[in-house]
Amino acid sequence: MKLLTCPMNGPRNIDEFQSFGPVRARPDPNATADGDWSRHLFRAENRKGIVVEWWRHVPSNYFFLAERDLVSNEIIRTFDASELRDHP
Amino acid sequence: MPLRLLKYGLSRDYPVSGDIPATPDLKPAYDVVIIGGGGHGLSCAHHLAKYHGIKSVAVLEKAYLAGGNTARNTTTIRSNYITPEGIAFYKEGVELFERLSQELDFNVMFSQRGQLTLAHTEATMRSFHMRAEIGKHMGTRTEVVDQKGVEELCPLLNMDYGGPLEILGGLWHADGGTARHDAVAWGYAAQASRRGVEIHQRTEVQGFEVVGDRVQAVKTNRGRVACGQVLIATGGMNYDVALMAGVELPIRCYPLQAMVTQPLKPWLDTLVSSVSLHTYLVQSSRGEVVIGGGSDPYQLYSTRSTLDMKEHLAEGAVHLFPFLQGVRLLRQWAGITDMTPDYSPIMGASPLTNLWLDCGWGTWGFKATPVAGKRIAQTIAEGRVPDILKPFALERFETFRLLNEMGATAASH
Numbered sequence: 001m002k003l004l005t006c007p008m009n010g011p012r013n014i015d016e017f018q019s020f021g022p023v024r025a026r027p028d029p030n031a032t033a034d035g036d037w038s039r040h041l042f043r044a045e046n047r048k049g050i051v052v053e054w055w056r057h058v059p060s061n062y063f064f065l066a067e068r069d070l071v072s073n074e075i076i077r078t079f080d081a082s083e084l085r086d087h088p
Numbered sequence: 089m090p091l092r093l094l095k096y097g098l099s100r101d102y103p104v105s106g107d108i109p110a111t112p113d114l115k116p117a118y119d120v121v122i123i124g125g126g127g128h129g130l131s132c133a134h135h136l137a138k139y140h141g142i143k144s145v146a147v148l149e150k151a152y153l154a155g156g157n158t159a160r161n162t163t164t165i166r167s168n169y170i171t172p173e174g175i176a177f178y179k180e181g182v183e184l185f186e187r188l189s190q191e192l193d194f195n196v197m198f199s200q201r202g203q204l205t206l207a208h209t210e211a212t213m214r215s216f217h218m219r220a221e222i223g224k225h226m227g228t229r230t231e232v233v234d235q236k237g238v239e240e241l242c243p244l245l246n247m248d249y250g251g252p253l254e255i256l257g258g259l260w261h262a263d264g265g266t267a268r269h270d271a272v273a274w275g276y277a278a279q280a281s282r283r284g285v286e287i288h289q290r291t292e293v294q295g296f297e298v299v300g301d302r303v304q305a306v307k308t309n310r311g312r313v314a315c316g317q318v319l320i321a322t323g324g325m326n327y328d329v330a331l332m333a334g335v336e337l338p339i340r341c342y343p344l345q346a347m348v349t350q351p352l353k354p355w356l357d358t359l360v361s362s363v364s365l366h367t368y369l370v371q372s373s374r375g376e377v378v379i380g381g382g383s384d385p386y387q388l389y390s391t392r393s394t395l396d397m398k399e400h401l402a403e404g405a406v407h408l409f410p411f412l413q414g415v416r417l418l419r420q421w422a423g424i425t426d427m428t429p430d431y432s433p434i435m436g437a438s439p440l441t442n443l444w445l446d447c448g449w450g451t452w453g454f455k456a457t458p459v460a461g462k463r464i465a466q467t468i469a470e471g472r473v474p475d476i477l478k479p480f481a482l483e484r485f486e487t488f489r490l491l492n493e494m495g496a497t498a499a500s501h
Contacts, residue, residue, distance in 0.1 A: 001396055015396055019386035021340070035486055042338040042429045042485045046327050048389055070341075071389045 002073075006057045007064050007080045020054035023065065023084070050076060052084075107278035108153070111289050117314035118146040118286075120468060121306050123293050123329055124322035125149025126158040127269070127454065128446050130276035130287075131461020132319060132468070134192075137283035139462075140469035144316075145285045148308060150292035154273035157323040160391075160423030161454040162346050162370065162380035164359060166203050166264040168223050168230045169496040173479035174432060175226040180476065181459035182228075182263050188458055192275030196267045197373050203264025203359040204233075204241050206408075208253045212363050215495055216259040229262035242358055246410055253364065253407065264359055266370050272457055296333040301441050303333060317468050319444045324389070324424025326447035335438050337447055338485050339426045342383040343390055344451050345397045347420035349412070351375035360408065367404025376418060379405050383425055383451060391422045425450045432491035435464060435480040436473040444468055445482060452497055 002014040022045035027036055045051050048071050055078075056063050065084060067076040096102060120136060122129045125147045136142040165185050167178035188196050207213045216232050223230030238245065238258045248254045277287060288310070295307040296318075305314045322329045327339040352375050361368035366382045381401050384394070398420055406413050427450040428434060434448035446464050449456070463477050473481065479491055 002394070015385075021387070038486045038488065043336060044340050044387075046340045046387065047331070048328060051387070053387075070387060073388055073390055073392070 018056045022051045119144035119316040121315040122147045122319045127273045127457035129321040133280040133285045134276045135465030143284035148291045157423045163266045165455040168261040184458035194275035196271040198267040200265035203261040205259040206362045208364040233260045321446040326426045343422045344425045345422045346380040348376040365404035430490040431493040431497040
């Protein structure tokens, strides 16, 4: 089975993980038009190329991020969410 | 004998006749350019030529005819959805299948054997009651059956009485059926060609010339083609193709895997689907048992298969019919599904005035091949969207008028 390297638990079978889709910036609730809200809710990154996405290691309920190629399915790297906070 | 055969084969009295002519040279312009030579695009071409007198039509297919999701789906035809708008549309689709062999003068092997969806939980039973009532109201044959009813409809099922996956009842959809996917696409292609539609295989769209709010021309690997109207009907590539025209669709791509067993004697005369097991089965006219399930668990533009998904399908199939355990698999494959947030397609207008959409067909497109082609052709010919298609507009995501079919679609097809 394909392996995914969890930043906390190391390499594990990918069926131990749940995908939560590409990272999306949260709109400012006080300054966002309806059109932008619908875009935020319904349009996720789907271009052929590399995406940054949320994953959860289900047994440990640990959320983290992965960079993955949507065409080759290569997982380029995985990292803790704090990195997104520190370098958005 | 061989010599006589050869003589017959080379005789001018018996010329070689193919259903579909070889790919001609591209003309500089067409009234309608259809991107995607799958079932939907070919069905639209047929309806344009036959019912609207529009014959300057080019179907552009980057590979070979009907080799994408038309070849990879599991041929379920049904109308037991949840929303009245969805049911009205798919019901017309089933009715078109009922007379499709006559329409195409080609045997599409439509077999209206009914679909039995199984419930293993009370929650599923409640959703079945809702679907049955809405279905009856909309004039389809959809009813809830109890355990005895399930046993009568499909006596070979493992009911798992007292077990964790006991079958509590089912949703019986007598209108459900199956047909031969290649025959559907081939029939439409042959009819369309006969009426002057040009089918261009190995013709890949690489971009659009957009001027103002119109597509002026389509750029292909075989040259530029000016167009009056353009339709995008490219299945798993819909997001990608629309993006080339600057239109970003609310679509995410996931692989969907399926497989067939070796041919067996006829033993399964309904379509059987289990929501909890994410597995459904149908026996094809060749005797193979076609087994399908839900999409892969994460986004990917790939038709690769995985052992874990195949094992999951096999596990579900063997649970429902334990005697399948010794049966061998013959083929397995995957397609790329273009999933929308509400599990309904996107049909009709785009932000560009002459670019039309037949997209977002996810895991549920085959059954709509005739009706989508018919209604999109009408849209293109009349220049406006008919009422039956209006609920499927791209704008529904901006206006938050979603058409939620997830409960009637996910893994039950």
